[in-house]
Amino acid sequence: MISILAQQAAQSPSAWLPVVLLIIIGIGFAAGNLILSILVGPHRTGSVKETTYESGMMPIGDARRRFNVRFYIVAMIFLVFDVEIVFFYPWATLFPHELATHTPLGLQLLIEAIVFVGLLLVAYFYAWGKGVFRWD
Amino acid sequence: MMDSLVRLLWPEMVLTVAACVLFLLGVSRRAAVRRLTAVLAVLTLAGVFFGLLASGAGGSLMGGQVVSDPWNSVRIVEFGYYIKILVAGVGILLALLAWPGNRQATGNSAMDVGQDTGEFFGLMLLSLMGVFLVASSNDMILMFLGIELASIPTYIMVAISRPLAVAQEAGVKYFFLGAMAAALMLFGFSYLYGTTGLTDLHRIGQVFAASAGGIGQAPVLSPWQVLAVVMLMMGFAFKMAVVPLHFYAGDVYQGAATPVTALLSFVPKISGFVAMIKILFVVGGGSWVVPQFVTQILIVLSVLTMCVGNVLGLLQFNIKRVLAYSSIAHSGYMLVGLAALTSPRIAGSDEGLSAVLFYLAGYGIMNAAAFGVLMLLPARPGIAGMGGVGAGGKMPPATSAETFEDIAGQGRKHVALGLAMAVACFSLIGLPLTVGFFGKLYLIRAALNQGLIALVVITVINAAVSAAYYLRIVATMFLRSEPQTQWPQAAQPADDCDGRGTLPIKLAVGLSVFGVLLFGLVVPAIELLSTQSRSAARVDIPSSVEQPTASAMAR
Numbered sequence: 001m002i003s004i005l006a007q008q009a010a011q012s013p014s015a016w017l018p019v020v021l022l023i024i025i026g027i028g029f030a031a032g033n034l035i036l037s038i039l040v041g042p043h044r045t046g047s048v049k050e051t052t053y054e055s056g057m058m059p060i061g062d063a064r065r066r067f068n069v070r071f072y073i074v075a076m077i078f079l080v081f082d083v084e085i086v087f088f089y090p091w092a093t094l095f096p097h098e099l100a101t102h103t104p105l106g107l108q109l110l111i112e113a114i115v116f117v118g119l120l121l122v123a124y125f126y127a128w129g130k131g132v133f134r135w136d
Numbered sequence: 137m138m139d140s141l142v143r144l145l146w147p148e149m150v151l152t153v154a155a156c157v158l159f160l161l162g163v164s165r166r167a168a169v170r171r172l173t174a175v176l177a178v179l180t181l182a183g184v185f186f187g188l189l190a191s192g193a194g195g196s197l198m199g200g201q202v203v204s205d206p207w208n209s210v211r212i213v214e215f216g217y218y219i220k221i222l223v224a225g226v227g228i229l230l231a232l233l234a235w236p237g238n239r240q241a242t243g244n245s246a247m248d249v250g251q252d253t254g255e256f257f258g259l260m261l262l263s264l265m266g267v268f269l270v271a272s273s274n275d276m277i278l279m280f281l282g283i284e285l286a287s288i289p290t291y292i293m294v295a296i297s298r299p300l301a302v303a304q305e306a307g308v309k310y311f312f313l314g315a316m317a318a319a320l321m322l323f324g325f326s327y328l329y330g331t332t333g334l335t336d337l338h339r340i341g342q343v344f345a346a347s348a349g350g351i352g353q354a355p356v357l358s359p360w361q362v363l364a365v366v367m368l369m370m371g372f373a374f375k376m377a378v379v380p381l382h383f384y385a386g387d388v389y390q391g392a393a394t395p396v397t398a399l400l401s402f403v404p405k406i407s408g409f410v411a412m413i414k415i416l417f418v419v420g421g422g423s424w425v426v427p428q429f430v431t432q433i434l435i436v437l438s439v440l441t442m443c444v445g446n447v448l449g450l451l452q453f454n455i456k457r458v459l460a461y462s463s464i465a466h467s468g469y470m471l472v473g474l475a476a477l478t479s480p481r482i483a484g485s486d487e488g489l490s491a492v493l494f495y496l497a498g499y500g501i502m503n504a505a506a507f508g509v510l511m512l513l514p515a516r517p518g519i520a521g522m523g524g525v526g527a528g529g530k531m532p533p534a535t536s537a538e539t540f541e542d543i544a545g546q547g548r549k550h551v552a553l554g555l556a557m558a559v560a561c562f563s564l565i566g567l568p569l570t571v572g573f574f575g576k577l578y579l580i581r582a583a584l585n586q587g588l589i590a591l592v593v594i595t596v597i598n599a600a601v602s603a604a605y606y607l608r609i610v611a612t613m614f615l616r617s618e619p620q621t622q623w624p625q626a627a628q629p630a631d632d633c634d635g636r637g638t639l640p641i642k643l644a645v646g647l648s649v650f651g652v653l654l655f656g657l658v659v660p661a662i663e664l665l666s667t668q669s670r671s672a673a674r675v676d677i678p679s680s681v682e683q684p685t686a687s688a689m690a691r
Contacts, residue, residue, distance in 0.1 A: 075203025122156045 073132050080123050087116060137229040138395075144203060144210055145272065147184045151265040154180040154582035155258040160253015170253045171236060174640075175437055176259035180232045181264070185224035188217065204274065204604050208336055211274035218493060218672030219410055226402055226500035227264045230255065232644035233508050234395035258459045259289035260399065267407045270414075276325045276335045279411055281322070285376065286407040290400055297393035306391025310317050314374070315385045319373025327364035336405050337418050345421030354428065354480075355421040362429065368415050369433060375408030376467045377460075379440040386448075389460035394536045397456055398507035401463040402500050409470065410494060413489065416478060424486060426478045434475040435591060441468030442598040454538055459506060462564060465602055470495050471577055472595050476582040486670075487585060491578035493669035498563070498571035501651040506643035507559035512638060513546050521613050528670050540612045547613030554613045556649045562608040563652045570656035579667065 052059055093112055098106040127133070142149065158173045174558025203281055204211040236253050248550060266286030273279040286310050334340050344355040357365065374381040387396045389397045420426040445465030477488030537543050547554025565571035576599060583592045654661045 043631070089505065122159060126159045126163060 070135065077127050077132055079126075080127070082119055084117070084120050088113075138554055139517060140343075144205055144212055144582060147188060147224070148268050148272070150184055150187075151268065155261040155265070158252075158254045158258035158261065162252070162256075162258065164254075170251075173254040173257050174231070174235050177261060177476075178640075180223050180261065181227045181231055185221065185228060187629035188221045188224060208338060209278050210375055210562070210591050211271045211338060212671045215413075215493075216271035218668060219406065219416070220268050222407060222493075222497050222500065223264055223267045223271075223403070225261075225503065226497075229404070229501070229504040229508075229648055230258060230395065230399050232640040233398055233504060233511060233646075234260065235638075235640035236365040256293060256296065258637060259293050262514075263287075263289040263293070263399070263403050267403060267410065270407050270410045274337050276328065276337060276340075276563045279337070279414065280318075280322065280325060283316060283407050284493045285365075285409055287375065287404050290404060293399065294388060294392040296677050297396040297578070298391075300391075300473070300673065302391040303393070304391075306388045309391075310384055310388045311379075312372075312465065315373050315472045315677055317374030317381060317532065320367050320374070324367030324369075324371060326366045327360050327367070329361050331358060331364065337414060338422075339591065340508070341418040341422040342417060343421075345423075347663055348421055348425075352425060354421075354425045357419070357420065362427075365415070365430060366417055366433070369412065369437075371429075372408040372412040372415070375404045376412070376470075377464045378408075378437050378466070378467050378471065379444050380437075381611040382441065382444065382628055385460045386452075386457050389463070390454055390456045390538075394456065394507055394511045397459070398504055398653060401459065401507075405467060406496055406500070407462070409492065412474065413492070416474065420478070421687060424477050424489075425480065428480075431475060431480070434471055434478060435588070437593055438468045438471030438475055439591065441465065441471060442595065443468075446598050446601045446605075448568075449602065452605070453540060455510060455540065455543065456538055458609065459503075459510075462595060462606070465598065466495075466499050466564075469595060470499075472574055472583050472591055473579045474587075475591060476579070476586045476588060479586040481586045485582075485585070490654045490670040490672070491575075491582045491668065493672055494578050495575040497669070498652075498655060499577040501648045501655070502560050502572055505556060505645055505652060506564065506650035508641055508648065509560065510538075510543075510558040511536045511641050512553055512645065513543055513550070515539075515542050523525075529530060540608070543613050543615070544616040545618030547610070547616065554610075555679055556645050557613055558610045559649050559652055561610050565603045565606050568656075569653070571652050571662075572656075574662055574666070 054135070090110065095109050095113075098109055154176065161169055161173050161176070164170055203213075220606060234256065259412045263286050266282050266284070266289075269282030269285060270279055271282075273282055286491055289682060290312040292305055294310055296302050297303055328340065332340050332343050334343065345358070347357070348355045370381060373379075374384075377385045389400060392400060404611065416426055417424070418432065419430060442465050445463075449458050449461035473492035473495065475488070475490040477486060510529060538548070543557075547557065561571065563572035566576040576595075579593060579665070580592050583595070620641045655665050656662070662680060
């Protein structure tokens with residue numbers, strides 16, 4: 001879509017109108033809600049109202065707690081699979097179509113996916129070998 | 137399709153597969169396996185180096201042809217071929233320099249045969265592969281990925297190279313500043329894309345060529361495109377350590393272990409130069425006739441870079457910092473070549489580019505020699521360097537020489553190392569009989585032929601200024617006597633120079649000194665290198681020469 005926009009923008013700047021509108025609506029929505037709540041909303045102050053809003057609960061203790069460093073490693077391993085999923089959604093929507101039409105692109109897509117999974121497996125085995133999954 | 141991709145990108149593929157294997161071998165519990173990773177890395181690089189040499193045809197590397205894939209995202213011309221051979225060749229030297237040595241006492245897990253050896257060499261191969269990708273890319277996305285692939289592994293290598301707080305600080309600093317430079321670069325690429333609607337650099341060049349008034353005239357850029365080009369040049373300036381974005385160099389080069397410093401002063405720099413050259417060619421619309429402002433920026437950058445690099449180099453106590461500022465100054469010299477390339481007096485002359493390509497090769501070799509000698513000399517604990525300083529004072533001392541105190545008198549003790557350092561320094565100054573002399577000669581000749589007299593004068597003055605600190609290194613090694621200090625009993629360093637396991641480092645120093653003298657003394661060798669760099673100076677076939685119908689039909 002952006003490339004179409006960019007090509008049209010070469011001829012007329014008015015093609016960027018939707019983008020400008022989106023920006024105006026985005027800012028307008030945020031600013032409008034704030035202004036409305038100041039104008040319309042009831043104003044009751046007190047010590048409770050001035051505390052930090054924590055999903056309606058009374059805050060207990062400090063938000064800055066120490067996490068075990070293992071959680072960071074788990075989060076990084078999660079990225080391996082996260083990236084895999086992000087790539088596989090578009091791949092999975094394209095692949096059956098290419099197979100059905102018997103284009104040579106089908107085989108190529110398959111090889112690409114295998115190479116990709118292979119690279120991710122390397123990352124996975126590397127993490128395994130480094131002892132990421134040892135939880136003690 | 138797959139077949140042509142394999143044929144085009146086999147060096148990249150070999151390096152990627154080797155890097156994966158090294159990562160997997162690196163987790164082995166057996167030290168012998170981890171030791172093997174260094175051997176594998178050097179063998180892979182040597183295979184790629186000789187494979188590329190063998191696949192080139194005789195005198196000229198590719199006979200002037202252009203090979204591209206069906207989507208035109210990869211275009212390999214002689215320029216890219218030359219860069220790949222150069223990077224693989226210097227990569228062998230760098231891998232030998234980083235050889236896991238005998239310094240077990242330091243607790244350094246990357247440089248010893250510790251837990252990080254495999255990763256270290258895997259990251260090194262990936263970083264070199266990034267430069268390969270930049271050299272073959274014809275697509276701005278692929279080019280950006282290549283530049284980042286050359287840089288991101290170096291952030292990790294800086295941080296893991298030494299178990300010292302300074303190394304981690306250097307790694308984090310380098311990472312954040314590098315991210316900022318990447319953002320600048322991406323901003324530039326996005327404007328280039330926004331104004332043309334293309335990511336294919338070759339076709340963007342054609343769009344620019346169409347905006348020129350006539351053949352041999354510079355393209356007319358819109359304000360957004362000017363902004364894009366300036367941002368791209370600044371982003372590349374960071375990678376090249378060129379002056380407005382040079383500030384990280386001193387700290388990062390000092391914090392990293394010496395072999396990583398050697399890598400840092402070559403690999404990101406060459407990726408920046410290759411990208412810059414390609415973008416200049418695009419901005420010129422498939423020729424070197426670029427808009428006036430680009431040449432002016434290049435001239436200003438080169439003058440600033442040379443002067444700042446050399447003056448700050450005079451003020452340093454740490455030799456790695458001296459070499460860091462020398463690396464900045466050398467970027468300035470090479471920018472003189474780019475300024476000559478794009479200046480309009482003799483339009484279409486690519487003498488400046490071949491000079492830059494020659495200089496890149498020479499700099500890679502002589503730089504490896506200088507860092508190699510530093511690696512072989514031991515550090516003295518407790519003197520000005522980082523010995524014993526660190527978190528809680530429990531950190532091991534620096535393992536190789538860092539300060540002028542460290543190398544004082546060592547040239548008399550180890551004559552061969554002293555002579556090697558002298559050759560490297562003379563070459564870095566640009567004295568005759570070394571490759572550095574011919575590098576400067578070609579750069580200055582290119583600038584003179586383009587009538588950039590003032591720039592040449594500034595370059596020569598800077599070369600003279602730089603002699604002061606290079607000669608200080610040599611003089612300290614030979615003329616000063618070794619300072620008499622009481623070694624703490626525990627910190628008595630093994631004399632690294634004679635220790636086992638330093639043979640690969642000595643080999644690297646020997647090879648690079650040999651290279652410096654070979655390309656500086658032996659006339660056929662000089663001719664060979666300059667012929668190669670001259671034939672590699674054709675970055676792409678100009679868009680006016682190529683038949684547009686053929687590519688249109690293929691699409």
